[in-house]
Amino acid sequence: MTKLLDQALEIARSLPADAQDDIARIVLQLAGAEAADPVILSDDERSAIAASRKAAARGEFATEAQVRATWAKHGL
Template sequence: MTNLLEKAVAKARDLSPDLQDEIARLMLAFVGDENSVYRFTPEEAAEQDAADAEEARGEYATDAEVRAIWAKYGL
């Protein structure tokens, strides 16, 4: 381990456990670990579950709905 990395780890030891875990996830993602860095909030997880269920039922946005979203953002 380099001196710089040792210094960073020493500083990280003083952080809260939550921040230490965030740093660990970032480091693991950087070196190729397959785990996701971002963690959904409970609300985001519920929204994703709802979207997955819509997809499973074959419910997709219509062409008109997609065009309206694009137009909203000038695309």
């Protein structure tokens, strides 16, 4: 095991059980040991993704200030 992975696991041990399970699922998926179930999108979600792709094609992206405001809103 690498030093970085060992450090990450040590930090993960201090997290709540649900966060530890989330991390474990991600590691298993990245290692190819667990296949993720497909995500079924609603019509609204499909429309939102289509609108986002069109905006990206036009070069319309959030400013750094908008991204920071969104992160702050969600405590990130």
